[in-house]
Amino acid sequence: MLQLKNISLKLPEFSLDDINLKINEGEYYVILGLSGAGKSLLLESIAGMQQPEKGKIILDGIDITNVKIQHRNVGYVFQDHAVFPHMNVYHNIAYSLKGKYKKSDIHSKVLEAAAIVSIKHLLDRKPNTLSGGELQRVALARTLIRDPKCILLDEPFASLDVQLRDDLRALLRKLHRSGRTIVHVTHDFEEAISLAQKIAVFHNGRIIQQGNPFEVFANPVSEFVARFRGIRNFFKTRMTRPDKVLYEDKVEIEIPPQQRISNGFVMLNSRDIWVSKTKPADRSINLFNGQITDIIPNFKGIEISIESELKLTSFVPHSELQHTQFRIGDKVWAAFNPENITFLAT
Amino acid sequence: MVLSALGAIILLFIIAPLAGLVFDTPLSDLFETARDKEVADSIWITLGTSFGAAFVCAFFAIPLAFVLARKSFPGKRLIQGIIDLPIVIPHTAAGIAVLGFISRNSVFGQFASGLGLDFVGHPVGISFAMAFVSIPFLINAARDGFSSIPLRLEQAAKNLGASSFRVFFTISIPLAWRHIISGFIMMFARGLSEFGAVVIVAYHPMITPVLIYERFTSFGLKYARPVAILFILVSLVFFVGLRLLVKSNKTKRKKISI
Numbered sequence: 001m002l003q004l005k006n007i008s009l010k011l012p013e014f015s016l017d018d019i020n021l022k023i024n025e026g027e028y029y030v031i032l033g034l035s036g037a038g039k040s041l042l043l044e045s046i047a048g049m050q051q052p053e054k055g056k057i058i059l060d061g062i063d064i065t066n067v068k069i070q071h072r073n074v075g076y077v078f079q080d081h082a083v084f085p086h087m088n089v090y091h092n093i094a095y096s097l098k099g100k101y102k103k104s105d106i107h108s109k110v111l112e113a114a115a116i117v118s119i120k121h122l123l124d125r126k127p128n129t130l131s132g133g134e135l136q137r138v139a140l141a142r143t144l145i146r147d148p149k150c151i152l153l154d155e156p157f158a159s160l161d162v163q164l165r166d167d168l169r170a171l172l173r174k175l176h177r178s179g180r181t182i183v184h185v186t187h188d189f190e191e192a193i194s195l196a197q198k199i200a201v202f203h204n205g206r207i208i209q210q211g212n213p214f215e216v217f218a219n220p221v222s223e224f225v226a227r228f229r230g231i232r233n234f235f236k237t238r239m240t241r242p243d244k245v246l247y248e249d250k251v252e253i254e255i256p257p258q259q260r261i262s263n264g265f266v267m268l269n270s271r272d273i274w275v276s277k278t279k280p281a282d283r284s285i286n287l288f289n290g291q292i293t294d295i296i297p298n299f300k301g302i303e304i305s306i307e308s309e310l311k312l313t314s315f316v317p318h319s320e321l322q323h324t325q326f327r328i329g330d331k332v333w334a335a336f337n338p339e340n341i342t343f344l345a346t
Numbered sequence: 347m348v349l350s351a352l353g354a355i356i357l358l359f360i361i362a363p364l365a366g367l368v369f370d371t372p373l374s375d376l377f378e379t380a381r382d383k384e385v386a387d388s389i390w391i392t393l394g395t396s397f398g399a400a401f402v403c404a405f406f407a408i409p410l411a412f413v414l415a416r417k418s419f420p421g422k423r424l425i426q427g428i429i430d431l432p433i434v435i436p437h438t439a440a441g442i443a444v445l446g447f448i449s450r451n452s453v454f455g456q457f458a459s460g461l462g463l464d465f466v467g468h469p470v471g472i473s474f475a476m477a478f479v480s481i482p483f484l485i486n487a488a489r490d491g492f493s494s495i496p497l498r499l500e501q502a503a504k505n506l507g508a509s510s511f512r513v514f515f516t517i518s519i520p521l522a523w524r525h526i527i528s529g530f531i532m533m534f535a536r537g538l539s540e541f542g543a544v545v546i547v548a549y550h551p552m553i554t555p556v557l558i559y560e561r562f563t564s565f566g567l568k569y570a571r572p573v574a575i576l577f578i579l580v581s582l583v584f585f586v587g588l589r590l591l592v593k594s595n596k597t598k599r600k601k602i603s604i
Contacts, residue, residue, distance in 0.1 A: 049501050069504040082502035086520045095516075096506035146506060 001025050002150050002181065007045060007055035014038030015205040016045065016052065023150070023183060023198070028176045030192040030213075031185045032228060033202030039185040040079065042202070043152045046183070047076045059149060075148035079155040081135040083127045089114075089138050090123040096146045113145040117171060132159035136168065144175070151175070153184040157191055169194060189228045193217070201225050219344055226267060232303075232313035233268035243338070251309045254285045254338040264345040272340035273314035275304060276333050277324060287335040288312065292328050302326070306334050364578070371571045379572035385557065389580055392553040395469050396537030399477035400484065400530055407484045408526060412518060414485070415492035416500075429486070432479045441546030444475045448547070467548045475547040476537035483532035491525025492518055527592050531585060538581055 007019040019042060023029045033039045044050040046057060048069035057065045064072050084092050093113055097106045114120045117137040127135060136156060143151060156172070157165050172195060176182055186192055192199055193213050200210035201224070209221045220226040226234035235253070237245035243257040245266060253266055274280075280287070290308025297303075301317035304326055312334050316326070326332070379385050414426065432440055448465040449455045458465060465471035495518060503513045519526070541555040549556060554577045562570035 047505055049505075069501065070507050070509060073507075074505070076502070076505045078498055078502060080496075080498060082496070082498040084499060084503070084517060095503065095508070142506065 001058075001060060002046070002183070003056075003058040004042075004046070005056040005058065007042075007052045007057065009041065009045060009050060009052045009054075011038075011041065011050075014041045016041055017205040019055070019207055021200060021207065021210070023181060025181055026176075026179050028172075028182045028184065028195055028197045030196035030199045031183065031202050031207075032189065032192045032199055033185075033187060035187045037187075037202055038205055039187075039202050040154050043076065043154055043183065043185055046150075047074050047152060048072050049076075073146070073148050075143035075146060075151045077136075077139045077143050077151065077153050077156060079158055081132075081139040081159075083130075083135050083138050083142070085127050087127075088123070089119065089125050089127070089130070092127070092138055093123075093141045093145055095142060109145055113141040116144060116175075117141045133161075133164040133168070136160065137171075140171075140175075150181040150183060153182060155186055156184065157186065157188065165191075189230075201228070220265070220267070221346070226265075231267055232270050233266075233273065233310075235266045235310065236263075237266050238263050245343075247310060253310075253341075255341045255343045256338055258343060258345065260345075262345040264343055267342040267344060268336055268340060270303065270313045270315040272336055273312055274335050275306070275314045275316060275326070277326075277330060279333050280335065283335045285335075286338060287333060289331070289333055292326055292330045292332055295326060295328055304332075306332060308334060367571060367575060367578075371575055375568075375572045376575060379576055384552075385554075385573055385576065388552050388554045388557040389577060391469060391472070391551050392538055392555070392577075393580070393584070395472040395553065396476050396480075396534050396540075398469075399473040399480070399537050400533040402473075403477050403481050403484060403533070404526075404530060407481060408488050408519070411485050411488035412492050412514065414489045416497075429482050431482075433482050437479055437540065437542030438546060440479050441475055441543035444471075444478050444543060445547050448474055467550055469548075469551060471547045472544050472551070472553060473537075475543040476540050477533075479540055479543050480533045480536035483536055484526075484529040487529025487532060488522060488526045491522030491529075494525070495521045524592065527588075531588050534588075535581070535585060 002021070002023040004019050004021040007016050009016045015038060021029075031039055031042065041050060045052050048064070048067065052065065055065070056063055059072070059074065084095065087095070090110055093110045094106050097109060101109070110123070111120065114123060117140050119134060119137045119141060122130065122134060122138070127138070130138065136159065153172075156168060160168060169191075172182065172184070176195075184192075184195060196213045198211065199213045199216050200207045201216065202208070203222070203224045209216050209225050216225065217229045220229065220231070220234070223234045223236070235247045237247050237253065238249065239245045239258070239261050240252075242259075242261060243255055245253050245255055245264070247253060247266070255266060274283075279289075288306075288308040288310055290306045290312070292304055293307045294305040295302050296305075301315055302321065304314045304316060306312045306314060314334060414422065414429075435443075445466065446452060447454055448458070448471055450459050450464065450466070455465070463470075465474060499521065500513050500517055503517045504510070508516065539555065540553075541559065544553055545556050545559070552560065554573065558570050558573050558577065561573055
């Protein structure tokens, strides 16, 4: 079991702020955060390349906070692979075994590791002749051959095209099924959902939410987490009545009646936000007047950003666009029904 | 066009004196000089002392270069400045400094003398003088070489359980090898051509630059010229040879890999 207790570290660009994580043996744990948020710093601290200023890292009951990189037995697969350019694939994979095993044993272990990641045919090749996906596999094999207690993956899908992503996903699942503990850092929500048993959302150097992926994304605790799920309309509100909340203490929103008075988040699907250039005669609640600030087309329709008392995002399918044309700068009315709101009490 | 013309003038400035040197010397003079034992001895001494200086210094300079490339510590800039000092001080002054260091009056000189060694007027003294003025080339080239290696590779090796010592020899040195060799050749070359510092530390045994100077002051340009040409040729053969050696190693490695 890997445990991080109150890990803090401040560097000029990134920081870790009181990170607490508990990763059980054999667990597939995904840390989700934006690119450039300092997620790698967290992995580097676990691997020993960065020394936390505060806190403890405990692996299988042993405090490894001050243990040298070499003696941690934590495998790190770097985002840029860090395959040794002056050695062929065979020697890259065999690197950690040299001087510790007999040549024949090393040979069979290398073949075994290469077979797991399907690169047996590449053993004689030099890294500069390999593709991103192949380099990734070399880096994985090189880590696997040591049989580390825990494997750290830093954005493993970053340099892969779509088809290779599927292959790698299958490979990672296979590794996980064989009982390995994996800590995987990514900025990709889909990737996280497809692999994770547990997930932690990392933002501004902090873990802001953790749990199983379903729980985390069904009950996002912040706009940041909601945005990962593609939810654009997410507002932190204060409840004034069981069916009424205030956003930023001034904008009133009607919500489905709640059992008890409690503050919470208003969450809305952008498909449920109705937009029109004319003021509707039949709607008066949750009706906002604003201006279109952006229009993003996709193959199903357009996504419209509206600046009003609330910053709303509405999705209009192509079928409905035949009647109305929207342009950036248009004055519009936006509305939504209270029953379409998901209210997450806090 | 103007730029090319300006460039050509500089090239001519380098080539013309060398060409003049070659064309003004009859071939017979050159052969005669080649058979001159004094000249041959001086060339061997020059090559030996300079190579020895570079070789011995490499064992200390390469680790220092690695530390400078990888570690940050207070006073690092000062150390960097000290390393570059021999390049900027006049070489006769460097010679005086080295002579003071190895003379029998100094602590080091007394210590050496206690062991029965006297470096003044000795090939080792010459090596000292050569090393003093040429070592920045090796340190700086090796430091640049180590700096150019992504830190990630060394971290990856450590993550695979390798000791710092093993990482140094299996990752850092092989990846900085070309820079190191290039620095070594520069140091060797700079040592070969040193006159000012060496002439103060040891007039005898005579290295070739000193011999050229002596022949010029005693007998004139005509006698100095063939020695100069011969020395330039020998130096060229060595440098081209060393460069080819490094290059062929590299291409051989490439061939195996494909």
